[in-house]
Amino acid sequence: MQPFDVHILGCGSALPTRRHMPSCQVVNLRGKLLMLDCGEGAQLSWRHTGLNWQNITHILISHAHGDHVFGLPGLVSTMGLLGRTAPLYVHGPASLHAFIDCVLHDFCRDLSYELRFQPVDTTAHQLLFEDRSMEVWTLPLRHRVPCCGYLIKEKPGLPHIRREMIDFYEVPVWAINRIKAGDDWTAPDGTVVPHQRLTTPPDPVRSYAYCSDTMAFAELAPWIQGADLLYHEATYASSEGALAEKYGHSTALQAATIAHAAGVKRLLLGHFSSRYDDEDILLNEAKAAFPYTSLAREGLCIHL
Amino acid sequence: MQPFDVHILGCGSALPTRRHMPSCQVVNLRGKLLMLDCGEGAQLSWRHTGLNWQNITHILISHAHGDHVFGLPGLVSTMGLLGRTAPLYVHGPASLHAFIDCVLHDFCRDLSYELRFQPVDTTAHQLLFEDRSMEVWTLPLRHRVPCCGYLIKEKPGLPHIRREMIDFYEVPVWAINRIKAGDDWTAPDGTVVPHQRLTTPPDPVRSYAYCSDTMAFAELAPWIQGADLLYHEATYASSEGALAEKYGHSTALQAATIAHAAGVKRLLLGHFSSRYDDEDILLNEAKAAFPYTSLAREGLCIHL
Numbered sequence: 042m043q044p045f046d047v048h049i050l051g052c053g054s055a056l057p058t059r060r061h062m063p064s065c066q067v068v069n070l071r072g073k074l075l076m077l078d079c080g081e082g083a084q085l086s087w088r089h090t091g092l093n094w095q096n097i098t099h100i101l102i103s104h105a106h107g108d109h110v111f112g113l114p115g116l117v118s119t120m121g122l123l124g125r126t127a128p129l130y131v132h133g134p135a136s137l138h139a140f141i142d143c144v145l146h147d148f149c150r151d152l153s154y155e156l157r158f159q160p161v162d163t164t165a166h167q168l169l170f171e172d173r174s175m176e177v178w179t180l181p182l183r184h185r186v187p188c189c190g191y192l193i194k195e196k197p198g199l200p201h202i203r204r205e206m207i208d209f210y211e212v213p214v215w216a217i218n219r220i221k222a223g224d225d226w227t228a229p230d231g232t233v234v235p236h237q238r239l240t241t242p243p244d245p246v247r248s249y250a251y252c253s254d255t256m257a258f259a260e261l262a263p264w265i266q267g268a269d270l271l272y273h274e275a276t277y278a279s280s281e282g283a284l285a286e287k288y289g290h291s292t293a294l295q296a297a298t299i300a301h302a303a304g305v306k307r308l309l310l311g312h313f314s315s316r317y318d319d320e321d322i323l324l325n326e327a328k329a330a331f332p333y334t335s336l337a338r339e340g341l342c343i344h345l
Numbered sequence: 346m347q348p349f350d351v352h353i354l355g356c357g358s359a360l361p362t363r364r365h366m367p368s369c370q371v372v373n374l375r376g377k378l379l380m381l382d383c384g385e386g387a388q389l390s391w392r393h394t395g396l397n398w399q400n401i402t403h404i405l406i407s408h409a410h411g412d413h414v415f416g417l418p419g420l421v422s423t424m425g426l427l428g429r430t431a432p433l434y435v436h437g438p439a440s441l442h443a444f445i446d447c448v449l450h451d452f453c454r455d456l457s458y459e460l461r462f463q464p465v466d467t468t469a470h471q472l473l474f475e476d477r478s479m480e481v482w483t484l485p486l487r488h489r490v491p492c493c494g495y496l497i498k499e500k501p502g503l504p505h506i507r508r509e510m511i512d513f514y515e516v517p518v519w520a521i522n523r524i525k526a527g528d529d530w531t532a533p534d535g536t537v538v539p540h541q542r543l544t545t546p547p548d549p550v551r552s553y554a555y556c557s558d559t560m561a562f563a564e565l566a567p568w569i570q571g572a573d574l575l576y577h578e579a580t581y582a583s584s585e586g587a588l589a590e591k592y593g594h595s596t597a598l599q600a601a602t603i604a605h606a607a608g609v610k611r612l613l614l615g616h617f618s619s620r621y622d623d624e625d626i627l628l629n630e631a632k633a634a635f636p637y638t639s640l641a642r643e644g645l646c647i648h649l
Binding site: 085 | 386409415441451
C-alpha cells in the first residue's frame with residue numbers, strides 16, 4: 042500500500058514542558074507532505090522525521106494561537122535558505138495574514154519561492170482543495186477564536202494487476218496502464234478480456250481527521266464518520282471539565298465519546314495540558330468510552 | 346562570589362541541525378537574568394536551565410535575522426501565560442519593532458505585563474543601561490544587516506568584612522553595612538578604626554563580551570580588552586574564509602586572533618555552520634592562535 046502516515050512532531054499545549062513540543066504534525070500521503078499546525082520548534086523536530094523539506098506542499102493551520110503558529114517563521118525561512126522553488130500553500134484563519142506578511146517582509150525579502158496564504162472559512166465544512174491523491178476538507182471547530190480542523194481523505198487508487206492473468210493472456214507491458222485505467226484487453230485473435238478479469242480492486246481509501254483545538258460537540262461526528270484515525274485534542278481529564286468548557290477545550294472522555302459516535306477506527310489523544318506529568322489518566326478515561334485509543338507522543342508515526 | 350554565569354541555550358547558525366539550536370544565551374549576574382538573542386526554541390531549552398522565567402529583566406537582540414529572533418514570540422507569550430507582571434525590556438535594532446508589534450497585536454492582546462522595546466544604535470560603542478550590579482555596553486559589529494554585540498560588565502561589589510577584626514573591636518551588627526559602604530568605625534571610647542582595617546577589598550569585577558554575528562575586525566579588540574570571557578562567532582573554518590567574508594561571518598582563527606589582541610581570559614566559539622558534524626576543526630584552528638579556547642554547546646554553563 043502507498044504510504045498514508047501521520048508523524049507527530051508536537052502534541053503539547055500552550056505552556057512548554059520538558060516532555061512535549063507544541064502542536065505540529067506531518068501527514069505523508071503517497072509521498073506528498075501536509076503539515077498540520079506549526080508550533081515553535083517544528084523545523085527542529087522535522088530533522089528527526091527523515092522526511093524531505095521540499096515535499097511539503099501545504100501547511101494547514103487550525104487557529105491563530107501561538108502554540109500552533111510560532112514555528113512558521115523559522116520553517117518558511119529555512120525552506121528559503123535550502124533553495125525551495127515550488128510554491129508553498131499556507132491555509133488558516135484570515136487573522137494569520139498580517140503575521141505572515143510581517144515575517145515575509147521583515148525576514149524573508151529574498152525568499153526563493155512563493156508563499157501563498159489562503160484564508161480558510163472556519164465556519165463551513167467544505168472541500169478546501171484536492172489533487173489526484175487526496176481531498177482536504179475543513180472541519181469547523183469550536184474554540185475561543187476562529188478555528189478549523191482538517192479531514193484528509195485519500196482518493197481511490199488504481200486497481201491492482203493480476204499478474205497470473207496478464208501472463209496467461211500474454212498482455213504486453215504497454216497495455217497495463219490502460220487496463221488499470223479501465224480499458225478491456227483485446228487479444229491479437231480478437232478475444233476481448235474484460236479489465237475486471239485482469240485486475241483486483243484498488244486498496245480501500247483511508248482518511249484522517251485532525252481536530253485541535255476544540256470543545257467537544259456532537260455535530261462533529263457525522264463529518265468524520267468512519268475515519269481510519271481521529272486526532273482529537275484532550276487537554277484535560279474529566280476532573281477539569283469546567284476548565285475545558287471555560288477555555289474551549291475537551292476532556293479525554295469527551296474526545297472518546299465523539300470517536301465512538303463517529304465510528305472511527307482509532308483515536309489519538311493530544312494537546313495535553315502541562316499539568317500532567319503522565320497522561321495515563323487521560324488514556325484510561327478515554328478508553329472507558331472508546332477502547333481503540335492511544336496517546337500521541339513526539340516521534341510517533343502512525344501508518345494508516 | 347556572587348554568580349556571573351553564562352548559559353548556552355543555542356549556538357548553531359541559521360540552518361537547523363540535529364546537534365544545535367539557534368542562537369540564545371542567558372547570563373545570570375547576581376540573580377538577574379539577561380537573555381542574549383532568542384532563536385527558535387529558546388523557551389523550550391529554557392526549561393532545562395532550572396532558571397526562573399520571572400527573573401529575566403532584559404532581552405538583548407543582536408540583529409534581525411530569524412535565527413536570533415524567532416524564539417521571541419513564544420517566550421513573550423509564555424511569560425504572559427505564567428502571569429508575569431514586571432516590565433520586560435527588549436533591546437535590538439530598530440527594524441525589530443514592527444515584528445514585535447505584530448506579535449503583540451496578533452497573539453498577545455491580553456499580555457499581563459508590559460513589553461518595552463528599546464531600539465539600539467548599532468553604530469556606536471556606548472552604555473546601553475546600568476543598574477546596581479552591572480553596566481551593559483553596545484559593541485557595533487559588522488554583518489550584512491545592522492548588528493550589535495553586548496558587553497556585560499559587573500560593577501564593583503562591597504568590600505568583605507574581616508570577621509576577626511569585627512570581633513576584636515566588638516563592632517555591633519547595625520554598623521556593618523555602613524562600614525562596608527566606606528564609613529570608619531568610632532568605638533565607644535572614641536577610637537576611630539579606618540574601614541580599610543575592618544574589610545578586605547571587594548571581588549574583582551568580571552565582564553562578558555557577546556559578539557555574534559560579525560566578520561572579524563581589529564577595532565573590536567580595545568572595546569573588550571581583558572574580558573573574562575569572549576563569545577565570538579566562528580561560523581567557518583579557515584578553508585571557508587571566502588564564505589565568511591561574503592556573508593559577514595568569521596573563521597575560528599579570526600575569532601582567536603581577536604581574542605588574543607584583546608587579551609581576554611577565555612574564548613568561547615559558537616554560531617557554527619551546519620556543515621560541520623564535528624567542530625573540532627574550528628577548535629584546533631582557533632587554539633593555534635589562542636590556547637584558552639573552547640567550543641560552545643547546548644546546556645553548557647560557564648561560571649566567571
